[in-house]
Amino acid sequence: MTAPMINLRQVSKSYDRGGETLKVLQALDFEVASGSFEALMGPSGSGKSTLLNLIAGLDRPTAGTIEVAGTRIDTLGEGALAKWRANTLGFIFQAYNLIPVLTAVENVELPLLLAPVASRERRRRAETALRVVGLEDRSLHYPRQLSGGQEQRVAIARAIVNDPTLLVADEPTGDLDRASADDVLRLLETLNKELKKTIIMVTHDPVAAERATVVRRLDKGSLA
């Protein structure tokens, strides 16, 4: 048995809201095996995004330990955590989050600016990533010149360009029509099967969940 890609032990997360403490996650144990494609479902406000943020090192737990891709991230300093994200993770956001003033290929290049890669090589790798998502002919387009589905595929290219082991997606098809959503899901499936990326994806869409190898439900801060 190989070590799990994601391993949360007794993780709690609460937020301070005007003096009141909002307990979102309580003593959660959570494991994701390497190479799996997991969907996380559950009602709004159940803590899915919170859990994803913790796994991705965007936020810190109130208690508990988090190990991702072999690194204890809950104890990492701010700078080390940023570096770890750059090397280990690819993000896919519901709202795509492309930088509007940068072209598709420039957006895809962004993560490579954090690694010692020469500019010519950066461009080459970014174009390769765009080819993987089928948008090589859109590399010089700005986000506003693309459809929602195309924007999300550019975002996926950006997420995979530095060859991370783990992809984290928060409702990646939430803003898309059925056909575009299917394109994106097919793409994620390919990345999982052929490029062996571990994927954890939050979704409300049962069709999306069907693509995943494992489906989990989060309700009121605990896994069902």
Added chain:
Amino acid sequence: MIPVRYNVRSLAVRKTTTIATAAGIGLVVFVLASSLMLAAGVRKTLGLSGRRDVALVMRKGSDAELGSSIEDPQVGLLGSLSGVRRGPRGALVSGEVIVVAAMEKLGASGVSNVQLRGMTEQSHELRPQFKLVSGRLPRAGADEVLVGQRLRGRFRGLDLDGSFDLRKNRPVKVVGFFSDGGSSYESEVWVDLDVLRTSYRREGFVSSVRVQLESEGKFDGFQALVERDKRLGLQAMREATYFEKQSEGTSLFITVMGSVVSVFFALGAMIGAMITMYAAVASRQREIGTLRALGFSRSAVLGSFLLESVLLATAGGVMGAAASVAMGTVHFSMINYASWSEVVFRFEPTAAILGQSVGFAAVMGLVGGLLPAVRAARIAPAVAMRG
């Protein structure tokens, strides 16, 4: 590092705000550069007026030629001292009278003082840069004047063949214009010494005496001779020193005024830059969160927003500096407080002044952008996840 084109294009997208903010900074730089250029122009104009091998003799205690008075016989005495150069017509010594006349300005209402200088035959020899640019030299003893070219067209009557009243009912005719290598003499009207003295009832006196020395090195000896005789009650200084002192006061005044005004404007423009950058940070929170989520560090975000602010300010600075260069073609007349008369100066653009001014803009951008950049750096990466 976050690429610079991210900042450049973000500035370009917010066109109106960017231009307005940059223009504010440009205005400050324009004011600063212009006043530094004017101060440089004053130093240059007055610096060109004085020679090191000419001694200027005035009544002891006088700060300026205007307030000095020397009796005629003393002029001859000064010419007999050792160290004075002699020409075909004897010692190169020129006792000149300075008066100030209120003249009607053209193109602006009101009057302003113009310096009139009563000249001798030797006067031109003491000013080797002198050149007649149009018309002719006045005839000795005639009611004719020669006008410095910077005054041309600035006052009523100061045109070729024009005339003005030297004193009430004492008209004189302009017969020529002269240049003097850009010196402050170009802002004077030159009149025959005796014509000026009779119309101002100053017979028997001159204001100052210029003495051409055999060489620069003869000055100290000459000065000692003049000042040793207490009965004379005279003082001597190098002509160059005299004008340097005048320019120091005036250029310092302009520099200080310009700097004070610029600093106040700069505070305003810096607050403008700060507000603009705060607004930029607020509207780009999700972008910043995304950059952080992708792995860019806090300091990368800080640097990026500082850079954006500096770029914005520098663009404004370059605009302001370019506008100030256009001032180089403008002639500016102002009172020289040492002579209480108008001297026409030029704005003197130098690479150093332009560099300093654009540098000042960059510093404004840095200071104004600091707090917004710190706020940007504090944006949590989790902000990227919020819808």
